[in-house]
Amino acid sequence: MEIEVTQEKLSKALNNVSRIAVGRVTLPILNNVLIRVLDNKVSLVTTNLDMAIVDYLPVSNAKDGVITVPAKLLAEFVSNLPRGEKIKISEKNSKITIAAGKYKSTINGSPADDFPELPEIEEKKAVIFKMGIDEFKNGISEVMVATSNDMTRPALTGVYFNTEDKTLAVAATDGYRLAEKILVKNAESEVGVIVPASSLQEVLRSINDDIEEIEIAFNEDLVRFRMGEIEIMSKLIDGSFPDYRRLIPKDNNIKLDLSREELIRVTKLAALFAKSVNGAIVCEAKKPDIFSIKSVASELGENDSKIETTVENEGKVNLNSRFLSDALNALEEKDIVFEFSNSISPVVLRNKKSNTYTHIIMPLNS
Numbered sequence: 001m002e003i004e005v006t007q008e009k010l011s012k013a014l015n016n017v018s019r020i021a022v023g024r025v026t027l028p029i030l031n032n033v034l035i036r037v038l039d040n041k042v043s044l045v046t047t048n049l050d051m052a053i054v055d056y057l058p059v060s061n062a063k064d065g066v067i068t069v070p071a072k073l074l075a076e077f078v079s080n081l082p083r084g085e086k087i088k089i090s091e092k093n094s095k096i097t098i099a100a101g102k103y104k105s106t107i108n109g110s111p112a113d114d115f116p117e118l119p120e121i122e123e124k125k126a127v128i129f130k131m132g133i134d135e136f137k138n139g140i141s142e143v144m145v146a147t148s149n150d151m152t153r154p155a156l157t158g159v160y161f162n163t164e165d166k167t168l169a170v171a172a173t174d175g176y177r178l179a180e181k182i183l184v185k186n187a188e189s190e191v192g193v194i195v196p197a198s199s200l201q202e203v204l205r206s207i208n209d210d211i212e213e214i215e216i217a218f219n220e221d222l223v224r225f226r227m228g229e230i231e232i233m234s235k236l237i238d239g240s241f242p243d244y245r246r247l248i249p250k251d252n253n254i255k256l257d258l259s260r261e262e263l264i265r266v267t268k269l270a271a272l273f274a275k276s277v278n279g280a281i282v283c284e285a286k287k288p289d290i291f292s293i294k295s296v297a298s299e300l301g302e303n304d305s306k307i308e309t310t311v312e313n314e315g316k317v318n319l320n321s322r323f324l325s326d327a328l329n330a331l332e333e334k335d336i337v338f339e340f341s342n343s344i345s346p347v348v349l350r351n352k353k354s355n356t357y358t359h360i361i362m363p364l365n366s
Contacts, residue, residue: 001035001089002037002063002065002089002090002091003057003061003062003063003088004060004061004062004088004089005042005058005060005087006084006087007081007082007083007084007087009057009058011075011081012208013044014033014075014078014079016055016230017033017044017053018046018071018072019046019205020048020051020052021033021048021071021072029068029115029116030047030116031070032046032069032070032071033045033046033070033075034067034068035066035069036065036066036112037063037065037066038064038066039064040059040062041062042057042059043056043057045115045118046071047115050196050199050235051196051198051199051202051232051233052118052232052233052234053230053231053232055229055230056229056231058229065091067094067096067110068109068110068111068114073107074098077098077105078098081100082101082103085103087099088100091109094109095109096109118233121217121218121219126217126224127189127191127219128215128216128218129168129184129187129216130213130214130215130216131183131184131213131214131216132212132213132214133207133211133212133213136183136214136216137204138332139181139357140159140170141330142179142330142331142332142357143159143170143171143179143180143181143330144159144172144201145327145330146172146174146177146179146326147159147173147197148175150174153175154239155194156172156173156174156175158195158196158236158237159171159194159195159200160172160244161191161194161195161216163189163192164245166185167182167184167185168182168183168184168187169181169182170183171244175362176320176323176362177326177359177360178244178248178359179327179357179359179360180244180357180359181356181357181358182356182357191218192241193223193236194236194239194241195223195237196237199234202232203225203232206227206232207227210228211228214226218236221235221238247360248346248348248358248360249339249341249360252340252345254285254314254339254340255312255338255339256291256310256339257310257335257352258336258337258338259336260328260331260336263293263336264328264329266293266306266307267281267321267325268325269303269305270294270305270321271295271322272295272303273296273297273302273303275297277295279321279323280318280319280320280364281295282294282317283316283338283347284315284316285311285313285314285316286311286314287311289309289310290308290309290311291307291309291338292304293305295321315340315341316343317342317363318343318363318364319347319361319364320364324361327361330357330359331350331357331359332351332354332357333352333353336349336350336351336352337349337351337352340363343363345363346361346363347360347361347363
């Protein structure tokens with residue numbers, strides 16, 4: 001095996017794939033990156049058995065071969081070489097030699113026979129969606145804030161990709177809040193699967209400025225994200241996601257148009273006093289035309305901030321300040337809509353102009 005590639009390209013690819021090659025005592029081969037050269041194409045592959053990352057490298061002077069070497073060591077060595085250097089990698093007797101100008105190193109490798117085989121998605125049977133990378137990145141980021149860390153409820157630790165009425169939406173909930181984003185409005189295929197949040201985080205980390213489009217392919221138990229020269233494959237979560245659309249209130253009698261920037265500010269102010277009361281704040285709509293956020297901490301004092309807006313119906317609800325801040329940071333527009341009915345009903349937040357994102361927060365006991 002022999003390849004020649006620039007330091008920048010190799011370092012970037014190794015940094016992408018080496019993130020999931022973490023220390024494994026029981027299966028040391030998972031600490032390695034598989035380097036495969038076939039027909040002048042080079043692929044770098046890592047896996048943790050739940051997920052795999054493949055980065056395809058453009059190279060010159062390639063000779064076929066395959067080997068695995070410690071991913072972190074190779075990534076760190078290459079990243080410390082001078083930028084602009086041409087790097088030549090050759091393999092002999094299960095060792096690779098890396099040479100770049102006056103720098104040279106030999107790293108002991110392992111045969112590729114011990115490396116786990118990667119599952120494949122059969123293209124003809126797969127459900128495939130394509131979309132712009134910005135739409136995907138923004139949409140996933142906006143819903144992932146609502147995923148759960150509770151491993152006893154695995155279905156809530158992922159993002160639910162689902163279709164209804166020819167729209168592809170993603171949704172996430174931890175039982176206290178719910179976020180939904182519409183990604184594709186004219187979807188030609190149907191899907192209903194849960195993708196681990198950890199896998200989606202790796203996809204987001206792998207996105208760079210050169211990528212314009214993403215292809216997502218699903219089969220019964222796998223998902224593949226293809227972005228330019230990068231592919232990320234992941235197992236799906238085996239579980240049932242809640243029928244979340246039934247949880248979204250349809251008719252709220254209190255609807256407030258608010259400045260997102262101003263609401264972020266008053267929420268932060270209230271949160272300073274709410275730390276000792278588990279983040280509890282009181283949101284109240286009252287006449288004449290005032291929306292207030294109040295927090296009281298007996299040992300610190302109290303805060304009461306007001307925003308002027310049109311109020312047709314009065315009411316108040318207790319919320320977790322962090323949940324409200326997370327929702328406001330996920331919203332995109334300058335002006336938003338804040339809806340609820342009473343102290344025990346969920347709060348619904350939306351962008352004022354678009355209707356592609358919905359965020360729900362369950363109230364705290366008053």
